[in-house]
Amino acid sequence: MNYFKQILRFAKPYKLYAILNIISNIFYALFGTLSMVSLFPMLKVLFDKTERIRIKPEWEGILKAKEYGEDYLNYFVTQKADQGNDDVLIFMVILVIGMFFLKNIFSYLAMYFITFLRNGVLKDIRNELYDKTVELPLSYFSEKRKGDTMARISTDVLEIQHSFLSILELIVREPLMILFTILTMLLISLKLTIFVFIFIPISGFLISLVGKKLKKHSDKVQQEQGFFLSIVEETLGGLKVIKGFTAEKIFGKKFQESTSRFYSFSNSLLNRQNLASPTSEFLGITVIAILLWYGGQMVLVEKTLDPGLFIVYMGLAYNILTPAKAISKASYGVKRGNAAAERVLEILNTTSPLQDKKGAIEKNDFNTDISLENISFKYEDEFVLNNFSLKVPKGSSVALVGQSxxxxxxxxxxxxxxxxxxxxxxxxxxxxxxDLTKKSLRDLMGLVTQDSILFNDTIKNNLLVGDQTASDEEIIEALKIANAWEFVKDLPSGIETNIGDSGNKLSGGQKQRLSIARAVLKNPPIMILDEATSALDTESERLVQSALENMMKNRTSIVIAHRLSTIQNSNLIVVMQKGKIVEKGTHDELISKNGVYQKLVTMQSLES
Structure with missing residues (x-):
């Protein structure tokens, strides 16, 4: 139930709908019971068992409520009968129809109000999950499969809505239905109701045995779903490689193995889940059958119970079965929902190590330098950087070179x-x-990576990621600086052209120039260029390099370069090996040293 409490906080904004649902459920349970009770006067009239009472009975307290109810009903029917039997029957039919009508009206209203709550919770969990996914550091997702995260946001959240939140529907309605029904049954026959209570705990125990391993099976199903979604995501991302290496069978086999496991786990889960309803119904009918025998003794042998009342009592007893079945199914739903909630809450409860500290500073300008002071860093066990120091003065371009x-x-x-x-x-x-807020830090920086990360949207919307307030004229100007306007202006819809998934309707050089245009539009004082030209052909590299030079004018730049021809004009070139600086200076100074940098230049000259 701990997971349920954590999920329940998402329901708070929708508490009005919960209150309206509870009110509707109270009336549903009330009229649901009365609809069965309303059959009793109809039966009495049909069997002509109505006692003729012409003096209006008086209320003598709660202990004689049953007798008062019967006497008042007989008095009412006697009055109507005096006017004609047809009137009595018509009135009784209208009473029964009215009770069932009101029951169903409030059933609909209860479902109507709970729909807003359930879908609202679904929306808010998904929104918070997405926000948390974006907030968590890259290191978190380097250990996770993308497909698993997608499964949690889509399928697991849906599972919470379907199974976990079903408790909210049942928490009032079904228990109240059972309560009102049992109270009415007690009024009809205390002895018979005590007899029923002997069998209910036995039934409950047998039903609970069915659902014990449900959470474990459900967890396996959800994990496997995340796994095969990851295979789909990897397949779509690497389709060229799979086709190029004719590796369709390898990935097909991996996918089929996953779906076979999913098939097995799902069968096990659903068969156990499907056992719940017939088990509870069979046990309920067994109780009804025993009641028929015991109650029949009271009607036919002992003659302590009215036949009409016994029929109504049997209807009420059967009336308990539906809510009892719903509660038993909901308990299995909780177990399934528990597995889904555990996976969703694992992400939501993860604390990002990169959170802004309390009182973090909002920095809006860059004045002097970027200073890396004796930094050491490791991704896992081995240090990638060891006691590394570097100063990047404002307005300068510093290039980092070295082997992979x-x-x-x-x-x-x-x-x-x-x-x-x-x-x-x-x-x-x-x-x-x-000590700075992450937003203000990253607002000072523009980033162009080796892989051109673009989105399945228009050129305009891809660039607006850099500056949401930019006008079309500013977008075109940024495209011109990035040498991208020359191909964008020839596209069918210009900047409104959709570039496809990951920008795959464009060439590598075109995609990279759009990435540069996005950074130009942001217009930050600091530029980080991470091997921005390494994946390009010579012609594209020339255009992109020209665009980079346009962009870096009057900006502070940290350039990570694989192709050394692109950084010869840098103010400082830093040569790195195994996380340490081995040489630094300008291009000419490093060439004259005839050291590591010279060897790298020579190697690349030979390669080209």
Whole structure:
């Protein structure tokens, strides 16, 4: 129930709907009971068992409520009978129809109000899950499958709505239905009702045995669903490679193995779940059958119970079965919902290590320098950077070069605070970036990565990620600076052209120039360029390099470069090996040293 309490906080904004649902359910339970009781006068009239009473009975207290009810009914029927039997029957029919009509009206209203609550909770959980997913650091998702996260946001949240929140529907309605019915049954026959209570706990115990392992089975189903969604996501992302290497069978086999496990787990879960309803119904009918025997003795042998009342009593006893079945199904729903809630709350309850500290500073300008002071960092066990120090003065361009794995891209991740350093500090204008709000820190920076990350939207909307308030004229100007306007202006809808999933309707060079245009539109004082030209052909590289040079004018830049030809004009080139600086200086100074940088330049010249 702990998970249920945590999920219940999402229902607070919709408490008015919950109150209206409770009120509707109270009336539903009341009229549901009265609809069965209203059959009794009809039966008495039909069997002509109505005692003729012409003096209006008087109320003598709650202990004689049953006798008062019967006498008043007989008095009422006697009065109507004096006017003609047809009138009595018509009135009784109208009474029965009226009771059932009111019962169903309030049933609909209860469902109407709970719909807003359930869908509202569904919406709010999904919104909070998405916000949390965006808030959590990159390190969290490097260990998780994307498909599993997608399954939690889609399927698991839906499971909470279907099974977990069904308690909200049943928590008032079904118990009240049972309560009102039992009170009425007690009024009809105390002895018979006590007899019923002997069998109810036995039935409840047998039903509970069915659902014991439900959460475990449900958890397996949901985990497997996350796994095969991950395979689908990876397949769509790597379709070129799969087709190019004719690896369809490998991935097909992996997917089929996952769906086979899902098939097995789902069968086990649903068969156990499906056993709930017939089990509870069979046990209920068994109780009814025993009641028929015991009650029949009271009617036929002992003659202590009116036959009409006994028929109504049997109807009421059967009336308990529906809510009892619903409660038993809901208890299985809670177990299934528990597994889903556990997976959803695992994300929601995860505390991001990169949260803004209390009293974090909003920094809106950049004045002097970026300073990396004796920083050390590791992703897992081994340090990627060791006691690394570097100063990037305002207005300068600093390039980081070195072989793969030397720690260049790690510095970009740390300066933008996608990760926090393990030791040392990174400062902007003398202030530790951990003392700044993440938003204000990242607002000072523009990022262009090796992989052009674009979205399935128009060119305009992709660029507006950089500045939501930008006008079309500012967007076009940014495209011109990024050498992208030359191809955008020829597209069928210009900046309103949709570029497809991940921008795949465009070439690699075109995508990269749009990424640069997005950074230009943001117009930040600091630019982080993480191997922005390494994946391009020579012609595209020339255009992108020209765009980068346009963009870096009058800006502070940290350039992570694989192709050394792109950083020869940098104010400072830092050569890295295994997380440490081995050389630094301008291009000409490093060439004259005839060291590591010279070897890298020579190697690349030979490669080209």
């Amino acid at each position: 794995g030397s720690g260049k891209s790690t510095i970009a991740n740390l300066v933008t605070r996608f990760y926090d350093v393990n030791e040392g500090s990174i400062k902007i204008d003398g202030t530790d970036i951990r």
